[in-house]
Amino acid sequence: MEQERDKPRCDQVIEILPDPLVIIDSDYRIVSANRRYSEAFGWSPEAVVGRRCHEVSHQSDQPCSRHGEHCPLEAVFGEGQAVQVIHVHYDAEGHEERVRLQASPIHDEAGNIRYMGEVVQPLPEAEERTTPLIGRSRPLMRLVGLLQRVAPTRTTVLLLGGSGVGKECVAHYLHQHSERVQAPFVVVDCGTLGESLIESELFGHEKGAFTGAAGRKKGLFETAHGGTLFIDEIGELPLALQTKLLRALETGTIRRLGGNDYQRVDVRVVAATNRDLGAMVEAGEFRADLYYRLSAFPVEVPDLAERKDDIPALADHFLSRIEGGDRFLPLGPELLETLLIHDYPGNVRELRNILERAVILAGDGPMRPEHLFAGEGTRSDIPRAAAATAETDRLLERRRGRVDAEAVRAALRACDGHRGQAAEQLGISERTLYRYLRQLRGENGARSGTAAG
Template sequence: MQSAQVQALVSYLEQEAQPMIVLDTDYNILAANTAYQRQFGGTGQAAAGQKCFRVSHHYDVPCDLAGEHCPMKKALEKRGPDRVLHIHHTPRGPEHVDVELRPIFDESRSVVGYVERLATVRTASPRASAEGLVGRSAAFMEALSALQRVAPSMLPVLLLGESGTGKELFARALHESSPRANGPFVVVDCSGLTETLFESELFGYERGAFTGAVARKHGLVETAHGGTLFLDEIGDVPPGMQVKLLRLIETGSYRRVGGIEARHADFRLVAATHKPLRQMVADGRFRQDLYYRISAYPIHLPALRERRDDIPLLVESFLQRAARDGRALSVTPDAVRQLQAHDWPGNIRELRNVLERASLFADDNVIGVGQLPAPDGGIAPPAVAATAGDRRKPLSDAELARLSAGFSGTRRELAAAAGLSERSLYRRLRDIGAG
């Protein structure tokens, strides 16, 4: 591209609020608008001439040669725009960035350059964080990318995944990435509610509608006006209530229990379930018409065993939350490796519970292998288990000597592995001459 063309294009891009750069076909950054300079640091002149993959990823080769999706390659093949979620290096550290690349054509319809738009994802982090979504594995990135695509629309979203995969966090991130972010985010737990209670919670009721209704109550649909209504475990909605829920979604109107006035609903619908809704439709346990209404845009949330690479990040995030609550914990590398080897049928919820439980036994604020649950499912370290059936027999002198001789960790970690305090370990090793 000629210099005059680049300058004209940059002048046009200056009107855009989002960071944007101009690239040639050899991955060179030709110019950047002010929004890019403000968000990603430096100046347009400083970025000019550098390879985009070197600036964004610190790679020595293009993204596709480094095992990633390269939007430039895809845009050239498609001769149209391409979009991808990447992790970019920024002045604030690594961040999730939504990248959209559009080719520039000359008079002969040859591609002569590209315009790249970059939008930082604020609702998730590729680094440990005490708040929000955390992850950088391929499975996590796929789910986050799907969320970013649908967030600007009003399309109903159905989050599918096993229990404990973080469905409410994803729903909140969807809300915060949407045009309704300034509105309320209202959670409706559909499990364990009778049909009557579900209806009164969802739609509210008028005074005198039933015994005990001494005053008018606003329902959660009304509370969610202008925001997002999150129906968690929608597979548990009672059959009779499914009809009224379908009517609410189709007509956008409802009546309070005991009322006659039709009220207008204004919310973005997000639903979630761990149940097989398709099978439930086939079995007649879930209405087919309701299923198609709520599943316009399904997103599969990966199980923790599908994103083992994220476990160290999630562990560090737990430590940050603990530090925020006033406790400086750490986890040994051996313990992290053991956590990564587990299948986690309870997913992130189970991991959090295991770490919280282990922290109770970390008297020195270090969570080692000895503080983690036993492979057979025991719920406490052997030295402090609650019952005789859970208690491991104390190590004999010979067993302790063998453990000590072959142990490569610290004295503190050895004590944890042996089920002893550091002081008891010192005395035992001294007594058997293995200290």
């Protein structure tokens, strides 16, 4: 009996751990949290114990799986295995932060899973600076859920989607969230190289292998050793080289052009195409065995037209990185409406180009809708009723006329000062909300100065 009393309690044990940690039951309810969690996210253990994890971390009344994210709790209780995922979490002030979650099952004496232990690690600043996948739309969250599952594995991934959807960003995301993150991420675009150049670029060459080969050169497979090789426009790879690529994938060895010896390489290949490889196989333009090897884990990257909810956040992101674009933030309702009714056949790349051109055309003046599609037979020529779909109308209704000083104050009051929740209620990014708040503070300061003078 004395021994039982001397056993450390759960809350005592978790205080020993150096990282933020919460323990959650099968009903999503937090049963314990350590002080590290409180220090990292501004929630006291008393404030979170008894609440559901999605209410605290996502400020949502629904589990994250309902919004297309990969829920670690459902995976742990469903599969009985530890999992690691990347999520966006909110702290007590509503600030958004990307975190790595390491979730593990906690068993009872009978061997049944009783709880999940979840270690929460804010991503290092270096990882935050890498190219992100911008947005919170359901199609994007479904994509991120797939990527989080396959990223830690060695599986070859085939990215499918139209030109400009951001397949290289997706490949980079896979690399950043894999065990190869400290090794090189190497890109080759088969669509920009001739047949002889592709072979030399991928596999390298020996001195004298062809005219102009003055010395030995490492190929990109060797350069990417230990890391990830992203092969873009794989459908453009000539048939003769498809055999050589298949051997590299099957055996983990490559031979330089003009060489005799095979070299072993440890490379994870991510390939991408906007072409129909299945149809190319039927037409004899692509090897069937290579197609099946590449498509071990196919991932469809959605068109921008399928994720228009992300356009405001993407516009914020691009304008903040375009020279001179920062001063046009936040975008007004009329500009957002013009962006939302466009179809974007060129996808995310087209949106960025539109905004870059608009910044140049606006110059020192305000940005206007005609700057967005100048010289294109502008979409303002298209009748509004014909251009807008029901989905676009829904997005516009959610945003139109809602972002002014009073709307910002009302949203903050309704959300108890939580800026992340207020931004979501207003239909804008948290970054844009911060800009509104700075503007309001500046206006209030200017009025105070005038009154004092």
